[in-house]
Amino acid sequence: MKLEFLAPQTLQDAVTMAKARGDAARFIAGGTDLVIQARKSGTWPEAVINLQQIPDLGEIKGSGQNFSLGSLVTHRQIEREGRFAGALEALRESACVIGGHQVRNVATVGGNLCNASPAADMVPILLCLNAEVALAGSEGRRVVPLASFIEGPRKTKRAHDEVMTEIAFSAPAQKFASAFLKGGRRRAMEISIVAMAGVVSVSRDGKLTDVRLAMGAAGPKAIRLTEVEKFLEGKALSKDVLEETGRLAAAAASPIDDVRASASFRRHLAGVYARRVVELSWNRISEVGNDRSAA
């Protein structure tokens, strides 16, 4: 086996190299998806283009409401990011359950999104935050909403020579809180059988508002649970409301049967986690210190 290893120093070079080699070349960031898949299938690309030496892709930028994650930001960085403590806790919660320490030290958020596994753990919370991804390719730069960027299992809108450079999002303007829960057989090194992220705000009269829920691993791609979000808008939290939340979320799931779990158990968990994520974020509202609406 021969494998060409390319290490461009600039974004432009990376794009040029990818364009010149076509399908025979693949970008590599942490390699925790790429290498595993190549070994498993026995088919290696002819060349890998390492993105790690391109400047500026490894930083978390922003404050207050607007943030951007460089595509090479590792899960470890997100897990430990002080700016995400509090209202944006779900970002840290999603990152800190990915793989184990070794994986999180090298695996990147860009790789997680570009790989587009239905069980990618960073996707649900970023969907809730209406994240947009920036792509730079031979045709120039463009920005695509994450929701449409991922098209299906391992399918994205990314052209072969496009490098994902950053993931940008704006936090809700009003006071909000977030939560993330995932189900699996172990407490680490676990591919989600269901993942659920939520962002909720509470209006002055104590009602849920701007509720955002997203579910992973329960269908071909992670999705926003718009029916549930609509149902919850303007509601006060109650046992009945939570129960209906669970019922609607379970109905929105289109899971598969596989060796990890049956479809019916995944559907069941989708309901339980939707309920718990809403409840948990609601309970967190009083704890988070981002009360801009009150100002």
Place this chain on the structure above:
Amino acid sequence: MNSPFRIIGKSFPRLDARGKVSGKAIYGTDFAMQGMLHGKLVHSPIASGEIISVDTSRAMAMPGVYEVVTAKDIPAQRYGSFVKDMEVFASGRVNFIGQPVAAVVARTAEEAEAAAKAVKVEYREQAAVFTTEDAVKADAPLVHPDWQEYKAVPTVKRQGNITNQARLVLGDVDKALKESYRVFTHRFVTNVVHPGYTEPRAAIAHWADGSQLHVWSNTQLPFEAQATLAEIFKITPSQVRVNVTVIGGGFGGKLRLGVEHYAAAAALKAGRPVKFVSSCEEEMTSALPRQPLTIDLTTGVTKDGKILAKAASILVDTGATSGSGVGVASSVMLMLAGPYKIPNLRLESRSVYTNKTPTGSFRAPAGPQGNFAVESQMDIIADALGIDPLEFRLRNIVREGDLAPNGQKLESVSLEECLLKAADAIGWKDRRPEPGRGKGIACAWWTTTSGSSGVYVKVGPDGQVFLNTGCAEIGTAALTGAAQVLAEALGIELGSIQIVSGDTASTPFDFGAQGSRTAFAVGNACIDAVGKLHQRMKEIAAKQFSAKAEEIEIDGGAAKFGDKLLPLKEIAAIAQTSQGGLIAHGTFIAPPTLHDKERTENMVITAINSPSFHAHAVDLSVDAETGEVKIHDYVVVQDVGRAINPTYIEGQIEGGVVQGIGQALSEEIVYENGIVRNAGLTDYKMPTAMDAPNIRSFIVESPSKVGPYGAKGVGEPPVIHPPATIANAIASAVSARVQTLPITAEKIVRTLTEVSETAK
């Protein structure tokens, strides 16, 4: 408390620590030789069928390829423990997916792997059978149509796919069940689990002069490897030399040949050393996992909770070869009866072929499976009778002098102490401290495998002592334990001992690192050697002091005559100049365990040697909605006879519990029509550090008559109880009784849903 011992009972660091910690230890996968080639196997993609043709021409033309080896290149020869039903490469037919059909030898492992894909094998597929229930049917397809031609030990009673039918019978079960206040019948089903050693199986083979086979491998049993390789290649054992490398764990998975035979066959044809290392996928599809069992268990009890009778029908799924499954089918009956006093028994077991991965002797073979059934049912019965499960056990456990189910007289029985201590440590009185939280308990006995051990103990002129043993150190530190026995008995420091082990050419025979016997048997051989050394020391000192040997005393590591002392190293120096050095051959063989042969029929394992007793208890919570289990506290009380090195005993306990938790909650090789659906560590879920709970070990010392300083076997027992202990705690926490392993979150939720639906 003042210990009478200098070395025994102290937690010395293991003698092989430095090499392992510094990365200098050479494991099987590290081992390399000049001119070495690499081999990769070609596996059968079908579960059952005839081989029509093997076309190696394309593979031979691939870059780097030296040879393709098939059954045609080696003698036609079947081998196996109880039934000789295994072959190196499939010759006429294949009987499981993953069965090796050929091997490719190439310059690099990658080239060999690529070429292995190019070997074209044509098959005529035939009907296969995947469950024991189907396999025992009269019209089932035969996994081995030629089974009658295979040689087997005379004890086994075979028929079609059944490789043995054994029974353990006592009293009149039918009558006792009729007289019982209540009779309970349940089915328990256990999972296929991998031993989970960190280092895959690896071997390098080389033939000198085409007739002397030299193998380096991470085998647990160099002498068995030697004997089996000799059998396969039709040469004498002395034509085979096996050297054991440092081993990254075995847990019974490296008892039988792993890849040694492929390396030997490949090296024979290639005329160069060849190395094989099994891949992760091969480990999951064609290593030797634990047999899954289906156990139908019936128990009759009196109103006040005395067990009157037990009847069982057991099916052991051995996969495509019988292997040690025949043994499991026997020993599981000893587990199912015990550790209770039961006047009437009728236990019947069958070991059965299916077209799946051949199974093997994973740590405490039959232990977890049998214990899961018997100890789960104990709790079910206790609940039904309204008796506390601990109390129900105490009313039935064996005590000093009782007879075991096989009629053997039990000695040094510490079970009550173990149970009471475990209950006390876990806070049994408060068994359901809050909703969703519960505690569970389970107990067992276990055997210390017999077999003979030999050691050479050689003393150098500097007082350094070599412990030369045919036993391998598989990572347990059991040889450090044996060295502690030697140091204690010889009166020297542990640091003066160096271990030389696992070389069939230069170390004496040992039955090997298996069955919790290493420190026990090698330690005893050391004590025997010390007796002989002491005699030699006396003779040499007598000469030196112009005295009689009987007048010499041994004091610490020296010979003493009156107030004159001759230290060991001086004796050794004298011995070197006068009589070829100071060396002794120590040997040990455990005395046979007497039992009632009338009770056992066709059983290949009939006794529990120097039994150890133990109890586990757990405190856990179950999330009734998600089925998630959280273990708060795990307690082990284990009677080790004598704790030679408490730290490594705790190591065995903690490792065994985590391994047992894997079997209990998360691990399972999943088959669908003979295909392994989770052939990798992504979906074969061994517990991670995050899943390992707080484990508290309590050591009980009720000395055995046979073991060194009273020691009993230690290594296997901790893996036995976790499935039952955890199942019982889950049932106590949320009323979900799961009778199939592993107890996944999904099964818990499903059981709870069924329970609440029947309640409606």
